[in-house]
Amino acid sequence: MKNTNTVNLRLVWIPALVAIIGFVAVACDNGNPDTTPTVTSVTVSPATPNVVKGTTQTFTATVTGTNSPAQTVTWSIVETNKNMGTTINTSGVLTVAAAETLASLTVKATSTVDTTKNGTATVTIYNNAESLTIVTNVMVNPDATTVAKGENQTFTATVTGTNSPAQTVTWSIVETNKNMGTTINTSGVLTVAATETLTLLTVRATSTVDAAQSGTATVTITPPLQQFDNITASQLVAKIKIGWNLGNTLDATNGFGANPTVTQMETGWSNPVTTKEMITAIKDAGFNAIRIPVSWTKAAGGAPNYTIRADWMARVVEVVNYAVDNDMYIILNTHHDEKVFTIMDSNVEAGKAAFQKIWDQIASTFRNYNEKLIFEGLNEPRTIGSPNEWNNGTPEERANLNSYYEVFVQTVRNSGGNNDKRMLMINTYAGSSINPAVNDLILPKDTAANKLIVSIHSYAPVSFCYPSNPDITEWSSSNSTNTNEIIYSILPAYNTFKSKGIPVIIGEFGAVNKNNTAAQVAWAEYFVSYAKSQGIPCFYWDNGVKEKVHEWDEACFGLFNRNTRTFYFPEIKDAIMKGVASSP
DSSP: OOOHHHHHHHHHHHHHHHHHHHHHHHHHHHHSOOOOOEEEEEEEESSSOEEETTOEEEOEEEEEEESOOOOOEEEEESOTTSOTTOEEOTTSEEEOOTTOOOSEEEEEEEESSOTTOEEEEEEEEESSGGGOOEEEEEEEESSEEEEETTOEEEOEEEEEEESOOOOOEEEEESOTTSOTTOEEOTTOEEEOOTTOOOSEEEEEEEESSOTTOEEEEEEEEEOOOOOOOOOOHHHHHHHOOOEEEOOSSTTOOOSSOSSOOHHHHHTTTSOOOOOHHHHHHHHHTTOOEEEEOOOOGGGBOOTTTOOBOHHHHHHHHHHHHHHHHTTOEEEEEOOSOTTTSOOSTTTHHHHHHHHHHHHHHHHHHTTTOOTTEEEEOOSSOOOTTOTTTTTTOOHHHHHHHHHHHHHHHHHHHTSOTTTTSOOEEEEOGGGOOSTTTTTTOOOOOOSSTTOEEEEEEOOOSHHHHSTTOTTOOOOOTTOHHHHHHHHHHHHHHHHHTGGGTOOEEEEEEOOOOSSOHHHHHHHHHHHHHHHHHTTOOEEEOOOSOOSOOSTTTTOOOOOEETTTTEESOHHHHHHHHHHHHOOO
């Protein structure tokens, strides 16, 4: 006997099951978007090659689209009236028959994913190599430039070779880790994304005639134009509490061989590669300003352009940005370039020409930074090896030095961005803090009012601060002989400039380690305190050397351990901060 209840039950569940399956299918479809690859274009390279009869040409194809479409293509030749010996194989190798009569061919690559999508290349056929168009070089102009984030730069390319090769190129950006918004279009217009994190890009122009021939340009990326607080130099200097020098780092001039890398140049004097964490530790310790000494000519070409290596410029930008991110006041200078920036009558014009070219590049690169970035023209300008190198120089040298600052001011002011009003710092001969070096320093004419700062260096007392007197290890604030040497080293700059409303900065001060920490503590507190009482902020010279390890380690001015990001002598650091907080 048939069980009708079972039959009815089945009739009820079958449509219900169908509905459930349908619901699940819809739910799954809604939760998982289509992952089927789609093809949007196929590009063949080279796009317009020249091929001699009886030879071959290899092509490649790039398939673009969504969901990573397969790169496989089917190769074919469009022309049906070609010679039978003219063929293209499955690997994209075209063979042109020696008896080919056509003057040109069209090679086609068709996607195996979507046969409606294809790309082509036009082949020009030549009878012999003598008549073949050959590309020998591709030059990009400009070959090195600076572009701010959010801005554009147009590049052009010149293709040279035999038989007038086509000037068409394919533009690309080498770096694959760039921001997606950083692009270059088919006309060579580069757009740098506002959120780009790289400091250096490489633009490439590849010949469409010969894909093996390309040219490149390097692009240093800087911040967009920043808001600039248009205060006076005196107002800005008053905001600087205490500064620290990133010494013996970007200013290293040897310790590396020919064609050094950026890292080799930065670490040539045994300090580690600078990191943002180091600069943050300096800021956290109480230093609200940093001086970044940089030697430029070691990384520059020769006369007449003195083109600075793009990778070196990008590294300096990176280090400056570490300080920018820490909201610090920054002094950027030229350091240890005295062999090129010469100041004798016999060589001053050549020296100023190099100086102008170097500063034109620096100023252009950093033109968009705000008022907290100060440009310092030189460091300790002098004639190396001369009898008066460390004795104020000669009237001839001091007069020629003044002419450098005219070039400096004019070059910076004409470089655009915020540089028409940037604070500029000029140095006495050899950084000397005494006369006649101080008295003979003449402020250059400036189109911006009240934007100049004078820099001196003071290692006073010299016998205590320098390694040349290893037995002089004591210093006391109760000893007037000790304190007077500090006072008299600051007094000339105060009387000549500070008292007349022209701000002064002590760009370097410090004392070497003679195993006399207690004396250094007393000296550091007094030095900073007295300078502060005169309205003059100080920058501690720290070359990273704590004690003599190598035969050249005589000047042990190390205060901060850059490897551990702690202080070798925290007592001295604390004394400096105590001097900042008080007056004698």
